[in-house]
Amino acid sequence: MNHYLRPQLDACGVGLQVIGPRHFQISGPQVRLGNHVHIMTLPEAPVRLSVFEGMGSISVGDFSLINPGVRVTSAEGITIGRSCMLAMHCSVSDADWHDTKHRIFAPGNTAKVILEDNVWLGEGVRVLKGVTIGENTVVGTGSVVTRSLPANVIAAGNPAREIKPLESAERTTREALFTMDQTYDQFADVWMRDKLKANTWLGWLRSFLFPGKSD
Helix, strand or coil: CCCCCHHHCCEECCCCEEECHHHEEEECCCEEECCCCEEECECCECEEEEEHHHCCCEEECCCCEECCCCEEEECCCEEECCCCEECCCCEEECECCCCCCCCCCCCCCECCEEECCCCEECCCCEECCCCEECCCCEECCCCEECCCECCCEEEEECCEEEEEECCHHHCCCHHHHHCCCCCHHHHHHHHHHHHHCCCCHHHHHHHHHCCCCCC
16 A cells, blocks of 8 residues: 555555455546545445646545545545545535536536535435535435535535524534544454454354354
8 A cells, every 4th residue: 555555646644445446446636635544445336536637626624534535536625624524425515526517628627626524425425626624523324415514523415505593502513533542453353353252263264154144
């Protein structure tokens, strides 16, 4: 990863983790990742961070999580804050890519996009140009964000609108994973061992030879 991915980035902090780095695609300059950014990909759902002909930029803040199938495409400027989470198949774009009448030349109209700290985009959310999403806000699955959303709310719909406030007592942040007494790697190891503690060689052999519904 250090030899393949990092040279494609203008900046990259410590603790970058990419599951499936072969399916993490970076196109163009001005792509920057902060500290402890986690990216997960699948062969059928690659992650793409693309800057159009050097005209835009993409910045991903510390502790943020990007899941399989996410596409971030810039011709102006996209800022993703600290501890943001982008669920599978989200799309963030800061351009129209073509004019409604003159459809030959890209990128069309452009306007910066900002996801403030601790924003969570549900699966399949589309964020369009000129949008700012306030800190801590959660956007529901399948929503299309065509205009800015305030901080500390749950929003959903097409176009997305505020559904209800998000109480301060309900807020958490991915940064907490990295400020515990344990390191993140220690925490992940303990969590995985707990999840797999019931697994045995005998159980694996049985599931291989005589698989059941639960396997």
